[in-house]
Amino acid sequence: MCGSSPNVGRPASRFRQKGLQFAVALILGALTAGGFLPGCRRANVAASDQVLRLSQRNEPGDLDPATAGLPDDFFIIRALSEGLLLPASKGAPQPAAAERFTVSGDGLTYTFQLRPEAKWSNGDPVVAADFISSYRRVLDPATAAPKADLFFPVKSARAFATGALRDFSQVGFSSPSAHTLVIQLEQPTPRFPDLVATGPWIPVHPATVAKFGRDWTRPGNHVGNGPFTLVEWRPQQRIVVRRNSRYHRVNAIRLEEIQFLRFDSGDTEERAYRAGQVDVTMSVPATKLTGYERGRPAEFHRTPLAETHYLAFNTTRGPLNDPRVRRALALAIDRDVIVERLLQGGQLPATRMLPPVLRGASDVGRRPQEFRHDPAEAARLLAAAGFPAGRGFPKLEVTAWSPSQSRVLEAVQEMWRRSLGIEAGILVHELKVHLDTLHTGNYDIGFVATLLDWPDGLALLSAFASESPENFPHWQNAAFDRALTAARAHGDRPSQERDTLAAELLLIEDAPVSPVYFNARNWLMSPRVRGWQDDPLWTRFYHDVYLETK
Amino acid sequence: MFRFITTRFLQSLFALFLVISATFFMVRFVPGGPFTAEKAVTPEILRNLEAHYGLDKPLYRQYLDYLGSLLHADLGPSFKYPNRTVNEIIADKVPVSAELGGISLGIALVIGISLGTLAAVKRNTWIDYVASSFGMIGISIPTFVVGPLLVLVFAIYLGWFNASGWYMPADRVLPAVVLGIAYAAPISRLTRGGMLEVLHQDFIRTARAKGASEFRVVTRHALRGGLLPVVSYLGPAVAGILTGSFVIETIFQIPGIGREFVNSAFNRDYTLVLGTVILYAVLIMGLNLVVDVVQAWLNPKVRLEA
Numbered sequence: 001m002c003g004s005s006p007n008v009g010r011p012a013s014r015f016r017q018k019g020l021q022f023a024v025a026l027i028l029g030a031l032t033a034g035g036f037l038p039g040c041r042r043a044n045v046a047a048s049d050q051v052l053r054l055s056q057r058n059e060p061g062d063l064d065p066a067t068a069g070l071p072d073d074f075f076i077i078r079a080l081s082e083g084l085l086l087p088a089s090k091g092a093p094q095p096a097a098a099e100r101f102t103v104s105g106d107g108l109t110y111t112f113q114l115r116p117e118a119k120w121s122n123g124d125p126v127v128a129a130d131f132i133s134s135y136r137r138v139l140d141p142a143t144a145a146p147k148a149d150l151f152f153p154v155k156s157a158r159a160f161a162t163g164a165l166r167d168f169s170q171v172g173f174s175s176p177s178a179h180t181l182v183i184q185l186e187q188p189t190p191r192f193p194d195l196v197a198t199g200p201w202i203p204v205h206p207a208t209v210a211k212f213g214r215d216w217t218r219p220g221n222h223v224g225n226g227p228f229t230l231v232e233w234r235p236q237q238r239i240v241v242r243r244n245s246r247y248h249r250v251n252a253i254r255l256e257e258i259q260f261l262r263f264d265s266g267d268t269e270e271r272a273y274r275a276g277q278v279d280v281t282m283s284v285p286a287t288k289l290t291g292y293e294r295g296r297p298a299e300f301h302r303t304p305l306a307e308t309h310y311l312a313f314n315t316t317r318g319p320l321n322d323p324r325v326r327r328a329l330a331l332a333i334d335r336d337v338i339v340e341r342l343l344q345g346g347q348l349p350a351t352r353m354l355p356p357v358l359r360g361a362s363d364v365g366r367r368p369q370e371f372r373h374d375p376a377e378a379a380r381l382l383a384a385a386g387f388p389a390g391r392g393f394p395k396l397e398v399t400a401w402s403p404s405q406s407r408v409l410e411a412v413q414e415m416w417r418r419s420l421g422i423e424a425g426i427l428v429h430e431l432k433v434h435l436d437t438l439h440t441g442n443y444d445i446g447f448v449a450t451l452l453d454w455p456d457g458l459a460l461l462s463a464f465a466s467e468s469p470e471n472f473p474h475w476q477n478a479a480f481d482r483a484l485t486a487a488r489a490h491g492d493r494p495s496q497e498r499d500t501l502a503a504e505l506l507l508i509e510d511a512p513v514s515p516v517y518f519n520a521r522n523w524l525m526s527p528r529v530r531g532w533q534d535d536p537l538w539t540r541f542y543h544d545v546y547l548e549t550k
Numbered sequence: 551m552f553r554f555i556t557t558r559f560l561q562s563l564f565a566l567f568l569v570i571s572a573t574f575f576m577v578r579f580v581p582g583g584p585f586t587a588e589k590a591v592t593p594e595i596l597r598n599l600e601a602h603y604g605l606d607k608p609l610y611r612q613y614l615d616y617l618g619s620l621l622h623a624d625l626g627p628s629f630k631y632p633n634r635t636v637n638e639i640i641a642d643k644v645p646v647s648a649e650l651g652g653i654s655l656g657i658a659l660v661i662g663i664s665l666g667t668l669a670a671v672k673r674n675t676w677i678d679y680v681a682s683s684f685g686m687i688g689i690s691i692p693t694f695v696v697g698p699l700l701v702l703v704f705a706i707y708l709g710w711f712n713a714s715g716w717y718m719p720a721d722r723v724l725p726a727v728v729l730g731i732a733y734a735a736p737i738s739r740l741t742r743g744g745m746l747e748v749l750h751q752d753f754i755r756t757a758r759a760k761g762a763s764e765f766r767v768v769t770r771h772a773l774r775g776g777l778l779p780v781v782s783y784l785g786p787a788v789a790g791i792l793t794g795s796f797v798i799e800t801i802f803q804i805p806g807i808g809r810e811f812v813n814s815a816f817n818r819d820y821t822l823v824l825g826t827v828i829l830y831a832v833l834i835m836g837l838n839l840v841v842d843v844v845q846a847w848l849n850p851k852v853r854l855e856a
Contacts, residue, residue: 062632069587144602146591162594214633235634235642236805237716261715264800264809268714271698272803275705275713432582432818439590451589469590 049549050256052529052542055269057282059236059262063217065202066138066145071538074199076260079241079542081204081224084112084131084181085197087455089533089541093197097126097225098181107188107491110196114179119246120205121222121229128175134203136168147200150453153192155184188491194454227253227542236262254546270524279526279547286404289345289522299524302346306357306455306536307519310350311398311412312438312446312472315512319393320444323510324385329445330371330514331378332419338411338517345522350515353504357536358457360497369508371515375419382420390421397425400447401434408516409447438472448472449519455537458487458500464507475512551846558842562835569831570620570824574613577815577823584629584818603629616824625828626821630814636825639810644829646716647806650725650798651791657730658737658791663773663780665734666741670749670776671768681738688735697728697801714803725802729795733787740783745776778848785841789833793826 058072065077084101085093095101098112118126135154138145139161151157155172159165172184185192195201204216205223212221222230227249228241239260243253261278263269266285272278284292284300292300313320313329320326335349348356351370379389387393398409409426416422424445429437437443450460463470466481483506487499507513525532531544585591585599600606604615619626625636669681704724705713715721748754749772757771758764796808807826814822 059631061630064633067632069589141598142602144595144598146585146587146589146595146599148595148598149592161598217633234805235631235639236809237803261803262805263714263803267698268801268803271701271706271713272715275701275709277712277715430582430816431588432586432816433580435586435588435590436581439586449588453589469592 050254050547051259052255052257052545052547053259053261053277053279055263055272055278055281056239056260057263057269060239063222063230063233063239065199065204066134066143068199069146075538075540076239076241077199077202078540079226079228079258080222080230081202081226083197083199083202084114085193086541087194087197087535087537087539089535089539093193096197097131097203101193107190108185110183110185110192112181112183114181115248116179118225118248120225121244121246122205122208123246124205124207124223125178126203126225127178128181129178130206131181131203132173132175133206135173135201136171137204137206137209138200139168139171145200147198147453150195150198150200153185153187153189153195155186187489190491190493190496191454191456191458194456198454228255228258231257238262249543253543255542258542273524273526279529280532281524282521284345284522284524286345292522292524296524298527301523301525303521303523303534304346304348304355304357304536305519305521305538306355306452306460308350308353308355308450308460308515309347309517309519310353310448310450310513310515312448312513313511314441314444314446315473315475316441317444319385319387320396322385324381325387326511326514328378328381328385328420329416330511331374331381332415333371333412333514333516334373334415335371335516336373337415338408342407342411343517346520347517348520350518352508353513353515354457354460354500355518355536358455358460360457360493360500362494362497363501367505367508369505371508371511378419382422387422393420393422395423395425396444397427398445398447399427399429399434399437399443401429401431403428405447412516439469441474446472448513452537455535457504458484458496461500461503461507464512473512475510477506477510477512480506480510551843554846555839555843558839562839565835566828566831570617570828571613573824573827574616575609577818577820578609580818582818584820586818616821620828625825628819628822630817630819630822636821639822640807640825640829643805643807643810644793646804647795647799647808648792650722650729650795650804650806651788651793653722653726654729654733655788655791657726658733661730661734662737663741663777666738666780667745667768667773667776669738669742670745671764673746678742682742685735685739685742688731689739693728693732693795693797694801696731697725697798700724700728701801714801716802716804721802725798725804728801729791729798733791736783736787737780740779741776744779745772748772748775751775774848778845781844781848782841785837786834789830789837793830793833 054075056072056075058070060068060073060076062068063073063077063080065081068074068077082096084096084098086096088094097114097118099115101110101112103110114126114128120126135151137143138148139151139157141161141163148161151161156165156170157172160168160171174182176182189195203225208221208223209216215221219230219233224230224244227244227247229244230239231242232238232240240257242257243255244250247253263272263282266283269278269281269283270285270288273281313326315321335351339347339349351366351372382390398412400406400409406426406428413424413426416424434446438446438448450463452460462468462484464473464475464480465471465484466476480503483499483503487496487503490496490499528547530546530548533541533544584603585596591599604612616626625640627635628639631639665681665684669678672678701713701724705711711724712721754767754772757767762771793807793811796812798804799806799809807829810822811826811830814826
């Protein structure tokens, strides 16, 4: 086949040989790969049956409770360490690192009793000084903790965090004994236990942080006081935690290991679920919602979230500075159509700002000021504001951050056109650009989702206080600010809830925002997984989870 | 030749400096910053964060500091992943993308060059039509369609592979095939075109007249000239394939540099954006230089003009 002359023939045959070798190597490679085939479907299963594989949508920036920001980061942090209290999927927070706590009569002093038997994963006893040292770290301006404000009800905590106070001993933390932690508050805070149960209140092991600096969260260095310990962290791939034999309730933990598998996209995650590679997903792709809901109801799950998706009206711009215009826009939206025909994912129409889980026991039910669908009243209000049948109304832009929101906004656009005779444009920005325009007020109408750190209606409404960094409508209302201050001043929960509802009413009446729907999360879980619990704020509870073995 | 390479190298260095400077300032002027989050932080906490990361200094100062640390090959700490440096992230991710890219490139070259050569030699026969159709289909159907399709068949229905992940050797097969096919398609078309042009030239007729076998004519004489268009295509293509494919890495959940590149921009992770841009720029410039040298070697005309 090769040329007759050996001199000329050699390079050609070498070329061919190399090509041949490469082809053979490729085929061999494929065959070797084939050799892995029978077992490879169970790639992520370890020897034990009690290995739970969870989908992790966002790579944690860090596993440090002081600097972590997203609920997703705390999926892992909560497996590794626990705070004084643990949020409960329903009801009041439960004891965790603290065995019990008492509140003084004036509501200003909380005394937490730690478990004497509790140990860190390296064997050190868990003592009150560890908590104080962790809290100091969160409040220290040099740590730059993004959620330090969750400590601000504690006496002098805000002053220390802003650098106004240098002496930490004046901040309201003290430990009269190794296992007693006393916290002094600025003013009575009836929901304080819920704050203590939030992620940033989870302690760190001070000696480990001091020794390794920013590397303390790496496997091998990490020390925690939670039910699991960190054994592997392959960035953008997976994080593996294994049962901590030193955990105080280790006998109650049935899971041997949890693997947090990273998935960027909901579609990739769903395919991995179908291939049996993951037990619990974060979501269900919108196009497959009804398919799973009807076809595999045993695996399809739905959690209502404490999350309101709303339209923020930029109240600094005309004609949106007129409350009648804002109310007209809000009343022209048919929320039932959006929820039932468009979203179809268990969301609820939002005629007010507070989602059902945040309303408290004293909720009065539906009030006349709420945003029911009333095109006639909407048209009347718009006419009263000087735009009869929408004549002379400028074209406004509605901004959002994800193309998936366009269909909701297109529906709203059409409802405004039909009921009010006005035109609106839709503008989809990248998320950070969107947030930046909201902050700077460089927009007309923005689509926004609330995000809460703890289940508190007052915290949700506080976003709209005049000075709040999340006051995206740039709305100034002295009566509303006073109502919030009054609600915060109450030492008892029922009065606080009552005043919170009153503040919500002021917000609805003046309509700087138009709530659209209360969000829900749809997700898939293998029928093998038992005892799973989560809550409307994305907290997960691993203590009672186990896998059913055949 | 030496002068040619030196000049090109110095030009590349200057271009790299421009790329770094432009990226540094452009990324700062994009609305939103690393700490812009859905849950807004209070102004006092924002000040703490900016002081912590040195963002409170004047911009020119930050720029000079950055250039200074670049001279020590230090790409700085990541904003999004505070316990990792950009150097670490790149060192961690590039091998993954390079491995995937290397396998895919092998597949692409073997399939692309053989199909393209076959198509040119058997011009206007069914072989040509099959090979050309493969080229057209491969170029037209995007990887985000081919990928999920292969996953559906081989992972979900047949259960031969994992649907995603990067844990064991078998996990390389599906993504490498998808990426390989995507690059094989243009390579086969370029090879066919290049070969057709060369096969009509006088020196090929001379070789045939001298009695060289058809195989020898094709592999020894024609291929060298016929691959010229492929070589110029390969420069940027290799840079692209080695620095990772965002789409493939997302579909198959591969921890490569392509995802970091795109996500760093979304996260406004300034240092990581710059780090990945520098990496990409160096690779593109380096490989283009290599391509020029290889072309000079393959084509005496280029060498003489230089």
